[in-house]
Amino acid sequence: MRLLLVEDDDHVAAALSAVLARHGIRVVHARSGEEALRALLPDTAPDQPPFAVVLLDLGLPDQDGYEVFGKIRKRTGTPVIMVTARSDVRSRIHGLNLGADDYVVKPYDTGELLARIHAVSRRGAPGETATTACDELRLGPVHIELPNRRVSVDGTPVQLTRKEFDLLALLAQRPGVVFRREQIISEVWRTSWEGTGRTLEVHVASLRSKLRMPALIETVRGVGYRLVAPAP
Known part of the structure; x- marks a missing residue:
């Protein structure tokens, strides 16, 4: 590189x-x-x-x-x-x-x-954007179809709100990488309003609950969140 x-x-x-x-x-x-x-x-x-x-x-x-x-x-x-x-x-x-x-x-x-x-x-990287930004992501039992905005766990569909899907897709495209709270708020909510921070916490909690995988999204104290890819 x-x-x-x-x-x-x-x-x-x-x-x-x-x-x-x-x-x-x-x-x-x-x-x-x-x-x-x-x-x-x-x-x-x-x-x-x-x-x-x-x-x-x-x-x-x-x-x-x-x-x-x-x-x-x-x-x-x-x-x-x-x-x-x-x-x-x-x-x-x-x-x-x-x-x-x-x-x-x-x-x-x-x-x-x-x-x-x-x-x-x-x-x-050439050719990589097309596969990650236009197709689908598989993270253990979690299957994310980006174009159709569909999510399933072990083949069972999970109904997410628009912002919940946007948040999950953002974290899932770079598993293991810590996203700062400000960066998530900017990219998902398109705002810099600090009051959105509480909304972010609610959406993270909702995702953990709906996916029934509380360890999937890890809180990095004082920084933000990262997605921990589950074992296949």
Whole structure:
């Protein structure tokens, strides 16, 4: 896997590059927004595979990180993970609403970051989007038909509300990956209103009850939720 790391701090970049390299990820380091945009030009490295992920720090010296993201989006559909020290909810919601594939707040756990990198790279892999976003998902006894919005457990249909289905489908397309509460609210409810948090908890509880699998959706305290794929 080839990754573009956009980070102006050389010490941070060197340490992270070393960790990623141990996991088979080849890192190209850009120290500014301008360097990042140049690196994404198709003729920059014609003999190299395209970047699987862009890890974009928002605190860049030459341009606003959100503006750089907008320019990246105009050039490529490569998945982008925003990385920032801005921990306020509004900043995270803003980044996700702009179209970022994920958003990580410093300081982060490198294990979680690796999981997120692999998750978004799978989503952006050629041919994979069509099978996960247009067909069906099987997670142990749970069968999710995305186009028909149908769910069954061990062959028995389960009636879900529209938001319950949207929530389950979101988590199920990236099992094992922790979704922050703000990200779920943004993608399922299309809002940044903090009052939606209680609604999210109710929907999670309802899903656990209707599917009769309370362990399927795990609460990650202080962060959000993830789907734990059951054994076949």
